[in-house]
Amino acid sequence: MRDNTLKYLLVLPAILVVFATAIWPLIESLRLSFTVGRFSVPGSLEQYLGWENFAWAFTQEPAFWNAVRVTAIYTVLTVGLTTTMALGLALLLAPGGKFRAGVQTILILPFAMSPALIGVSFRFMFNPEFGLFDAFFGVLIPPLADVSWLADPILAFAVCVMADVWGWIPFLTLVLIGGLASIPQDTIEAAQVDGASNWRVFKDITIPQLAPVLAVVIILKSIFSLKTFDQIFMLTNGGPGTATQTLSHYIYFNGMKYGQIGYAASVAWLMVIPMIVLAYAYTKFVFRKD
Amino acid sequence: MTGKQKKQISQAIQIVLILITIFVMLVPILWIFMAAFKNHIDVFQLKLFFTPTLENFGTVFEAPYHLGMKLWNSTIVAFVTVALAIPIATMAAYSFSRFRLRGKTAMLVVILATQFMPAVVIILPFFVMFRDVGLLDTRIGLVLVNLAIVMPFAIWMIKGFIDGIPIDTEEAAMVDGSSRIMVIRNIVLPMAAPGLLTAGIFCFIIAWNEFLFALILTNKDAVTLPIGLALFKAEEGDLWNLLSAAGIIIMLPMFILALIIRKYFVQGMTMGAVR
Incomplete structure (x- = not known):
């Protein structure tokens, strides 16, 4: 067979799979978002409704705006905290050596843990009666000794952020260590010979050189933060009330628990739009090298 | 303080910070590992020392x-x-x-x-x-x-x-x-x-x-x-x-x-x- 035919035949199955499992559901979700789409009403998945689902979300649903707010604050906090802490840890671990290499290996473990399990383990740690972190924070910050973390809206949110940061620091650290390793050492040494302080070296050499990797890290983490579902579901299930209800959780509840699949699809598509922007920014970095 | 001492102190601080990080990263995992070998009653107390049991691994099946x-x-x-x-x-x-x-x-x-x-x-x-x-x-x-x-x-x-x-x-x-x-x-x-x-x-x-x-x-x-x-x-x-x-x-x-x-x-x- 000639290469000219073969090369297309080779990609065909993969393209079909991606189309059937990812592109089609996206298009079908878009179609559903313009329908009445209720499980309890036969035929409503084909019943055209126009923009009403979207209008409903924007004007009639405080819960939608709550989920937007929760997701936004959650994303800003987790991206900011995880990136800063991972950068600090990466700088600590970058020098290498046996000890630090061993630590890097340990760092892989939290990342291989299923997010659902991370949610469970943090619920365990913050159990008011016998949770380890609960006891720990109680000793460290006495006013927190008797609070029930997951029953308080703000503290429950804080626990969700903590669980996320805990789960993501290891991975981002490993990525940043890779980035640090690619900075030419002679530039840094030359600056040090000229008497530049560590802070100056960090600010004027490390950060600018690391900028592309940092950008990738921030985009990638933003995407995963915006999508957050598993941990929240296992940790607080959106509660107390709707204090930790992210957009994914809100969509899940409207679609699966209330059977309003048309409305859920429209909110889901509102979420796809920022994703496309972020994915576009990400691909810019991937293809920059080619 | 000499430059060498400064360097040693900075090294020591770094090691301490790394150790704290490992601790924070591993504790939730180790805590689950411990709880899995505890009996029902030991879980409800913050016990570090207990008689390990394999019973839980049987019960879940x-x-x-x-x-x-x-x-x-x-x-x-x-x-x-x-x-x-x-x-x-x-x-x-x-x-x-x-x-x-x-x-x-x-x-x-x-x-x-x-x-x-x-x-x-x-x-x-x-x-x-x-x-x-x-x-x-x-x-x-x-x-x-x-x-x-x-x-x-x-x-x-x-x-x-x-x-x-x-x-x-x-x-x-x-x-x-x-x-x-x-x-x-x-x-x-x-x-x-x-x-x-x-x-x-x-x-x-x-x-x-x-x-x-x-x-x-x-x-x-x-x-x-x-x-x-x-x-x-x-x-x-x-x-x-x-x-x-x-x-x-x-x-x-x-x-x-x-x-x-x-x-x-x-x-x-x-x-x-x-x-």
Whole structure:
């Protein structure tokens, strides 16, 4: 067979799979978002409704705006905290050596843990009666000794952020260590010979050189933060009330628990739009090298 | 203070900070490991020393929990997902790596971008369709939707590995009269084997840990391990010793797999954006 035919035949199955499992559901979700789409009403998945689902979300649903707010604050906090802490840890671990290499290996473990399990383990740690972190924070910050973390809206949110940061620091650290390793050492040494302080070296050499990797890290983490579902579901299930209800959780509840699949699809598509922007920014970095 | 002393102090501070980090990173994991070997009563006290028991690991496999069935479902679903994804992805990755294709960049961008779409968007139409064709609560259904999250990773990761294989050997073999198919089978596949194994393990971990799809699509027959975690609730609250035992069964195999491919873990997750 000639290469000219073969090369297309080779990609065909993969393209079909991606189309059937990812592109089609996206298009079908878009179609559903313009329908009445209720499980309890036969035929409503084909019943055209126009923009009403979207209008409903924007004007009639405080819960939608709550989920937007929760997701936004959650994303800003987790991206900011995880990136800063991972950068600090990466700088600590970058020098290498046996000890630090061993630590890097340990760092892989939290990342291989299923997010659902991370949610469970943090619920365990913050159990008011016998949770380890609960006891720990109680000793460290006495006013927190008797609070029930997951029953308080703000503290429950804080626990969700903590669980996320805990789960993501290891991975981002490993990525940043890779980035640090690619900075030419002679530039840094030359600056040090000229008497530049560590802070100056960090600010004027490390950060600018690391900028592309940092950008990738921030985009990638933003995407995963915006999508957050598993941990929240296992940790607080959106509660107390709707204090930790992210957009994914809100969509899940409207679609699966209330059977309003048309409305859920429209909110889901509102979420796809920022994703496309972020994915576009990400691909810019991937293809920059080619 | 001399410069040398300063350096030593700075080293000491760094070591302390690293040790604190390890502690924070490992404590939740170790706590689960400990709870899994505690009996029901010891869990409810913050005990560090206790008589370990293997009882929990037996209980989770008995009625009413039947974790064995979930373990089987998780294993089958992850294996079949990988077995389908890797050959298909390898073919595509080879073509993307070696040939000029019309619309290649566009295809690669779209494949990459689908990875970032929220799972909850993908699953709504699948739920409707599976309900109509009777695929709800089946392992086949789960495999199909898992392909949505695994394929982009597999294609990008394997393309990265094949890009790294020098093209000269292939060209020499072609000059000697080998066909393209023979070249792929006799030269590319053996050389890419470690990469394919790495990608396979990576996809296995993703499929194994997958939560949202299984939560929505399964309720009884095809329930996987992560969803099984929700079982360990009783009227008096969560059964933490059993939850922990189940947690170990979920995470320990993944820890081992992740350590095997640790060199490529970062590369896999960033799909080549960071090397």
